[in-house]
Amino acid sequence: MPFLRPAPPPGTVPFTAIDRVAGDVAARARATPAACVILTVDGPAPALSDLCAHIADRIDHAPVLRYRPDVQRRRWVRTEPFDVGPQLRERELKPGADVQAAALDLPPFRAGRPLWDLTLLHGHAPGEYALCYRSHTMFQDGTAVVGTVEALFGRRRLPEPPPNPGRTGPRAVPLPPLRRPAHRRRTPWSLPARTPTGRFAMHAIELDTGRLLTVARAARTTVNQVCLASLTGALRAWTPPDRADHRAALPVQVPLNLWPPERSGALGHHLGLLRVDLPCGAPSPREHLRQVVDQTSERRTALHRALARALAPSMPYTLLRTVVAQCERAGVVGQFVTTLRVASGLTVDGAPVRAVAIAPAPVPLVRLAVAIVFYGPRVTAVASVDTALAGSAGGPERLGVLWHAALAELCALHS
Template sequence: MVDRVRPRDLMFLEDESPETPLHNATIEIFDPGEGEDALDHAALLNLIRDRIAFVPRYRQRLQAVPGHLAAPLWVDDENFDLAFHVRRSALPRPGTAAQLRELVARIVSRPLDRSRPLWEIYFVEGLEGGRVALLTKTHQALVDGVHTVDLGQLLLDLQPETRELEPDDWAPRRTPNPARLLADAVRGNLTDPGELLDTVRTGSRAFAREADRRTGRARSFARAATGRRPRTKGVINGPLSQQRRVVTVETCLADYRRVREAHGGTINDVILATLTGALRAWLMTRAESMGGLRQVRALVPVSVIDEELEATSLGSQIAAHFVDLPIGEPSPAVRLHQVSYSFQAHKDTGRSVAANRLAGIAGFAPTTFHAIGSRVASDELRRGYQLSVTNVPGPQAPLYAAGARMLASYPVPPLTAGHPLAIGVTSYDGGVFYGITADRDWIPDAELFGTCIGEALDELLEISAEGRDRAPRGRRATKGSVTGKVVAKATQRSARKSPPRPGPKA
């Protein structure tokens, strides 16, 4: 049976460029344990070797059809080499979190090799405290939640004891020769109108893409000759380079619950309100202040039950939800209630899926949900949003890989054209973990944005009934904090330049 790349997946392959590698990544931190049973590179290889049979596409590569008379095929990689995909790396001991983030940023900046299965895992040793990290990298075309879930979902167990599985006797099927591929393509185009239409669309997109590339190269040459930089498109929107920055932030789930208990809404509302406050503080520290922005239009993929959407193997579908984050509003309480109100209409439809249901899916489903959320963000580019935020609830009990306990999980979402900032959030085992991907050139102060997240959460805790008597967890956006001082100066500058404007109504 011919397994052609579906049109939607093909679009992700066609839209990829050196500036926009379309792969999702996840950083997972583990306590490897001690002795012979400790998690090391060899143990990880054995674990993946045992579980990879559940995701056959992880041993398949792309095969083009001669003359591009049909979409490419997924074929077994006859030279599949697990050791190539499961790589070993190390930081100089004791490796800091900043060194790990820098390593991750360099790795996620590189596109995947299309001549092989579209995934990689890095086993990173040398972290302070004796910990190790796994960096998983998978292409958007590989993980669709329908035929294939993320491999990371299958590697984790509820108990330290590794499950015993049946031996895998996989043997690759032979790749069809070019003549067979060509004959199958011609036959399919003649007998299947749908396949012929897909072929015509593929050819048209390829022609348009090549024209765009030539135009882009001409513009790049002109900029290099004149020394001009690309025109600014906005404070948080602009052109991408080929390099990335990665920022991670760990917070406590109990803090979000305190805010929710005091003000109502959901954990998701509190997370988005925290991000709204962080965006406000961060933008006010920049030379251009907030650039006149009063709202940031965010795309937040949500889980729904909707038979009209593509079914997934996770028990729900993923739909786009747009929310205007009120960064112009100075009151953290008003920001929270405005965000909660924007999600009320979605809740009233009856299609929404409860967070505890998502968290109860077998394995570690957040990795797959983040992958599908990134696909939704790519699909909705034409809708004109400014920022994508994917928030996925995970299990609140510890999980284990080959007996090693997972301590943290940070998503690393891909950037799409014109969007130099993307945010992923995963809750797991009492923590809420933010993963921020930023363009290295357009957003050089991404670390400061990470600091602002902690301070924005503290602002919400201060206005909550249980937060008033709580000792501060970290620096707050007050006069004594680093960002607070800069924000105060930015506010004074804005007040001198123009009279205050009323914020958006709740």
């Protein structure tokens, strides 16, 4: 007779192995390890009381927001009754202040409360304000964060988190053999960037959608593949000594979404990882695009997604913790590039959201993280760089300038 786990108590959801490992990694972070979704809205900032009333009215669209961690019992616990007031903050910024920097500088989450908050930021620019939805890395992954924002300010309605957060998609069997990634003995950065500080600098980069579409149509690729290829050219120019060898590649981890379409409650983590070796050593932008397309093909992505769906539900915590530690020592988890699509038409009390950016969570494993967001006609990337790397490479602002230049060069070759 197969072993059956007892059902968890009502209103509770057990931690998954990924939740626990995410908590372990986050515990070593200097800054609050949380991803921030930044919504830019035109018009005067609402009163915090009005914003609180809006969130309270929409809380049934995102039941996940009621759940707080119970670390001792290793489970998420629904809070009843739930008051949204303590989750909301307001901060008036100085004129010209950087919103990403303000999001990175928010205070820690309140003890005993759910691991999210919503901050109203205003004063930085005339005629607009920003909302920052911040979610702890242990609480939600990127797709879950986006689903929650869409439920609060869009048309999505999330279900109650399931009591057994196991498989989130069909198991694909049999699984074909997959190439084992090469083992790196050091990080792909020169000294002093090899020793991370755990402190980060961030910069938002608005990519030229017209150029992205021009290349994608001419080369018959996806817009996301063009984003990765142009980022490759930017990274090549960003730290030239590290890319002198034409065979040099920069390994990045690309998260794979394993959630079903309804997001299944948007609690915890349901993702896999696809390793992509960005060919930063190659001088040709066409070669950058060719290799990116080859490594992110539908077939390869589907194989890795199937593997993750098959293994994730049964992956024991001790094994996953060991794998993460080995990857950290091998230098293969130091760079992440994630792409997220946000449903268009978000509004805040009737006012349309003009732009959406996502600031990656500052976690100690990561030296460079880039979050690319598609929202309506806009493509916005936020680069988060460990200050050791930023100091030696010129910072994320310079990376943004080089990314624009690399995209322009790629576009010129396909016009």
